[in-house]
Amino acid sequence: xxxxxxxxxxxxxxxxxxxxxxxxxxxxxxxxxxxxxxxxxxxxxxxxxxxxxxxxxxxxxxxxxxxxxxxxxxxxxxxxxxxxxxxxxxxxxxxxxxxxxxxxxxxxxxxxxxxxxxxxxxxxxxxxxxxxxxxxxxxxxxxx
Amino acid sequence: xxxxxxxxxxxxxxxxxxxxxxxxxxxxxxxxxxxxxxxxxxxxxxxxxxxxxxxxxxxxxxxxxxxxxxxxxxxxxxxxxxxxxxxxxxxxxxxxxxxxxxxxxxxxxxxxxxxxxxxxxxxxxxxxxxxxxxxxxxxxxxxx
DNA sequence: CCTGTTGCAACCTTCGCTGTTACGACTGCG
DNA sequence: CGCAGTCGTAACAGCGAAGGTTGCAACAGG
Numbered sequence: 229x230x231x232x233x234x235x236x237x238x239x240x241x242x243x244x245x246x247x248x249x250x251x252x253x254x255x256x257x258x259x260x261x262x263x264x265x266x267x268x269x270x271x272x273x274x275x276x277x278x279x280x281x282x283x284x285x286x287x288x289x290x291x292x293x294x295x296x297x298x299x300x301x302x303x304x305x306x307x308x309x310x311x312x313x314x315x316x317x318x319x320x321x322x323x324x325x326x327x328x329x330x331x332x333x334x335x336x337x338x339x340x341x342x343x344x345x346x347x348x349x350x351x352x353x354x355x356x357x358x359x360x361x362x363x364x365x366x367x368x369x370x371x372x
Numbered sequence: 373x374x375x376x377x378x379x380x381x382x383x384x385x386x387x388x389x390x391x392x393x394x395x396x397x398x399x400x401x402x403x404x405x406x407x408x409x410x411x412x413x414x415x416x417x418x419x420x421x422x423x424x425x426x427x428x429x430x431x432x433x434x435x436x437x438x439x440x441x442x443x444x445x446x447x448x449x450x451x452x453x454x455x456x457x458x459x460x461x462x463x464x465x466x467x468x469x470x471x472x473x474x475x476x477x478x479x480x481x482x483x484x485x486x487x488x489x490x491x492x493x494x495x496x497x498x499x500x501x502x503x504x505x506x507x508x509x510x511x512x513x514x515x516x
Numbered sequence: 517c518c519t520g521t522t523g524c525a526a527c528c529t530t531c532g533c534t535g536t537t538a539c540g541a542c543t544g545c546g
Numbered sequence: 547c548g549c550a551g552t553c554g555t556a557a558c559a560g561c562g563a564a565g566g567t568t569g570c571a572a573c574a575g576g
Contacts, residue, residue: 232533233464236484240466244476257552264474265466268535273553290543293552306487318462320377322384322409323565330408332388335514339507340380343450347498354491363483370479378564401521412566417522434574437521467534 234313238275239306240265243364245285246301255294275313282312302361310355318351319344378457382419383450384409387508389429390445399438419457426456446505454499462495463488 244264245256258269258276265272276295279285286298297304321340326333388408389400402413402420409416420439423429430442441448465484470477 240480264471264477266468266470289553324410326410327408333408335511336384338514339510350498354494366483367479370482433522
């Protein structure tokens with residue numbers, strides 16, 4: 229599986245903004261978040277842009293610009309973030325249509341589709357159980 | 373998420389071999405399976421080679437060579453197949469170490485690790501509930 | 517010895533993600 | 547009004563995973 233770090237980075241960014249705001253700041257810049265995540269500001273802006281389209285964060289332009297949460301950390305779940313940054317399904321079908329003249333080739337796609345749907349439903353349920361508030365709490369609970 | 377079709381193709385191959393054997397044949401060739409899956413025989417041999425290392429299938433060489441199941445379809449679960457063909461974890465951490473001087477950068481990885489472990493455990497549990505016997509039954513149940 | 521098939525290496529292509537540079541758009545401040 | 551700081555976004559290179567393809571040695575039965 230092409231291990232994807234998008235969900236991790238997005239959660240990192242949200243937790244960072246949330247903590248920063250609790251420390252009394254209005255907005256966080258992509259530069260600050262990128263430094264914390266050890267990556268490029270454009271990567272952060274791209275990810276946060278997807279989160280903004282999903283209504284999780286807001287951005288301000290001009291002088292004193294930056295990013296702020298559109299919702300409380302406790303009301304944002306990992307499922308919200310997952311759906312905002314991960315486009316496709318977890319498992320894919322064949323890249324080319326299997327032989328429809330073969331019994332297995334004909335029936336395999338509907339069969340797997342049904343199975344995968346059930347699994348993805350469970351995955352979404354698990355992701356929905358974790359809020360960004362939970363994430364930030366775990367982050368701050370890390371032993372020194 | 374880079375949607376991966378390896379699990380789908382592996383399940384296809386196993387179901388094909390299982391059905392073929394129930395029709396009285398000894399072994400199935402990668403050529404036959406590749407035709408059904410509409411792909412290249414080498415791709416099938418690579419995948420079946422991983423399943424063989426996991427003890428799910430056996431191969432015979434020489435004239436009349438081919439592949440056969442090492443276990444009953446009913447005793448092979450999608451989890452067995454998943455573990456045989458999918459190497460890495462579902463979600464990845466940052467590609468570079470986050471800023472350890474930052475509270476979030478320091479605590480984010482253990483936090484996400486713990487969350488991801490729980491989710492993967494649930495995923496494995498779901499995959500373990502489906503046997504290849506179930507898959508073949510669903511395949512044959514596809515409406516004409 | 518001949519034939520059919522696996523085992524496996526080597527290489528190319530495609531694709532998605534990350535990283536980087538560049539630059540226009542926007543907005544508050546002096 | 548112009549400057550400065552930041553977002554928004556396009557463009558491109560690099561990388562790694564996966565699939566597709568070719569080629570050939572190894573094997574085993576007739």
